Amino acid sequence: AQSVTQLDSQVPVFEEAPVELRCNYSSSVSVYLFWYVQYPNQGLQLLLKYLSGSTLVKGINGFEAEFNKSQTSFHLRKPSVHISDTAEYFCAVRTRGTDKLIFGTGTRLQVFP
């Protein structure tokens, strides 16, 4: 069965510092991978996705993620965060041939001035 693990429930950082939000998944077959962001009291917004091709994926708001098949990871990175990046970030995986997304429990990114 698929599962997604987001290793950090909270990540506090100072503004302009780099950040990495970790995501590992377990699946015995090929997968699609996603990162979503949720601002307070809002729905989820797609940040980026890996479907195929280049393992380094660039998304909106300066975020990028790298698919590492051997480590079954899809960590999210940003070289310099802003206060406005404060939000909840969700990693999700979908096995090819299925319709369902499996979400991690989320990582709360808190950016301090």
Place this chain on the structure above:
Amino acid sequence: SQTIHQWPATLVQPVGSPLSLECTVEGTSNPNLYWYRQAAGRGLQLLFYSVGIGQISSEVPQNLSASRPQDRQFILSSKKLLLSDSGFYLCAWSVRTSWGETQYFGPGTRLLVL
């Protein structure tokens, strides 16, 4: 472009009362539709999904039900709400393509059962 709407945005209901949350999608045809619940401080739990009119799959047995009376309308209902039904309810849509499928989420409905 496609848009997804949910209403109401917030709802406060007493225990034992009925529930009806609506989700509509514009700008696409025959989407897959999903209902998720997000409890406070937790991740997303898939409740129902639908691949077509009248076709509903339930992921978690509970006192909620879903219906899809029209292609782009998805309704979440309950006859009698429980305290544990409180949470943030998100609707999502997707369209399957040859390279995969991406889900897009609505703004959500915050439900508080008292």
